Amino acid sequence: MANKYVTDEARRQIGKVSEPRTYEVERGAIRRFAEAIEDPNPLFNSESDARKTRFGGMIAPPTFCRSMGAPIPNIKLDMPTFRGLDGGSDWEYFVPIRAGDRITVQSKLVDLREAAGRLGPMVFTVVETTYTNQFGEVCVIQRSTGIRY
Amino acid sequence: MAKQIYFEDVEVGTEVGPLEKNPTTQQLVRYAGASGDFYQIHYDKDFALGNGLPGVILHGALKNAFLGHLMTDFAGEHGWLRKLGVQYRGMDQPGAKVVARGKVSKKYTEGGHHMVDCEIWLENANGEKTTPGTATVILPSRAAS
Numbered sequence: 001m002a003n004k005y006v007t008d009e010a011r012r013q014i015g016k017v018s019e020p021r022t023y024e025v026e027r028g029a030i031r032r033f034a035e036a037i038e039d040p041n042p043l044f045n046s047e048s049d050a051r052k053t054r055f056g057g058m059i060a061p062p063t064f065c066r067s068m069g070a071p072i073p074n075i076k077l078d079m080p081t082f083r084g085l086d087g088g089s090d091w092e093y094f095v096p097i098r099a100g101d102r103i104t105v106q107s108k109l110v111d112l113r114e115a116a117g118r119l120g121p122m123v124f125t126v127v128e129t130t131y132t133n134q135f136g137e138v139c140v141i142q143r144s145t146g147i148r149y
Numbered sequence: 150m151a152k153q154i155y156f157e158d159v160e161v162g163t164e165v166g167p168l169e170k171n172p173t174t175q176q177l178v179r180y181a182g183a184s185g186d187f188y189q190i191h192y193d194k195d196f197a198l199g200n201g202l203p204g205v206i207l208h209g210a211l212k213n214a215f216l217g218h219l220m221t222d223f224a225g226e227h228g229w230l231r232k233l234g235v236q237y238r239g240m241d242q243p244g245a246k247v248v249a250r251g252k253v254s255k256k257y258t259e260g261g262h263h264m265v266d267c268e269i270w271l272e273n274a275n276g277e278k279t280t281p282g283t284a285t286v287i288l289p290s291r292a293a294s
Contacts, residue, residue, distance in 0.1 A: 015242075029183070032179075032182070032183045033183040033184065035179065035183070036176065036179040036180040036182070036183035036184070037180065037183075037211065037214040037215065037217075037218060038170065038176070038218075039214075039218045039221070041218075041221060043221075043226070045289070052228060054227065055226075061214070061218070061221065062214075062217035062220070062221060062230055062233055063210060063213050063214040063217045063233075066184045066185075066186070066210050066213075066214075067183060067184045067185050069185055070252060082280050084236075086209040086210065086237060087236065087237060088234070088235050088236035088237050088282075089210075089213060089234070089235060090232070090233075090234035090235075091232065091233045092232050093229070093230055093231055093232070093233075093236065094229065111284065145236075
């Protein structure tokens with residue numbers, strides 16, 4: 001059964017990357033994020049407490065990277081209109097992100113699939129976003145699934 | 150903060166959490182501000198209803214953050230959350246309790262690290278798992294210290 005939107009030509013976009021973007025991590029932004037999610041962990045809230053830990057200072061909570069406004073590659077699909085939904089994310093954590101870090105964010109389209117849904121064809125996009133610090137260390141890799149229908 | 154958990158303290162089936170959250174519309178506004186996600190379905194009721202939703206709904210990313218909180222508490226200062234994966238299967242609205250829970254599914258060593266895999270989820274007031282997921286934590290080992 002041929003796909004309506006995810007044609008072979010559409011799939012040639014797999015591998016497409018976005019422009020990189022740089023984000024400066026601020027202590028106040030970390031704290032504001034922790035307050036918003038109601039996580040009182042001192043690592044995310046108090047520099048004086050965080051300095052007493054093995055991390056030596058405040059670090060970003062696991063989903064803080066959401067606030068960095070990751071650029072997405074421009075995915076062209078022949079859908080006249082669509083609603084977009086966040087299907088979920090898979091995160092991998094390698095190096096702590098600290099206040100003062102300059103994180104370079106770049107995304108790549110890694111998969112494009114179509115499935116039949118109750119409301120018609122659903123297109124699944126998987127975008128891999130890499131968050132690299134100023135020392136060239138990959139801190140976080142995120143794979144997020146988007147659903148367009 | 151809770152006592153540090155060690156690799157030797159857990160086994161397959163060990164419970165993670167529970168961590169209870171009571172999201173309010175004010176929390177959704179705070180989260181929108183902190184994350185930069187200003188999609189109106191999360192704080193503008195008329196807009197949400199106009200989009201066919203039952204009302205304002207939680208950002209999927211906020212539910213992801215709740216599960217992150219569950220796992221960083223579990224890892225403790227001396228552990229490290231290595232992987233976190235979530236899927237948004239159901240909507241959650243503010244004004245209702247959601248509970249983040251988990252269960253250890255596997256423990257093993259890899260590359261000199263003591264790893265623990267968990268099945269995790271957010272449960273709504275009806276006991277439905279709206280946000281299923283998995284997580285992997287590196288835990289400290291008493292044998293190593």
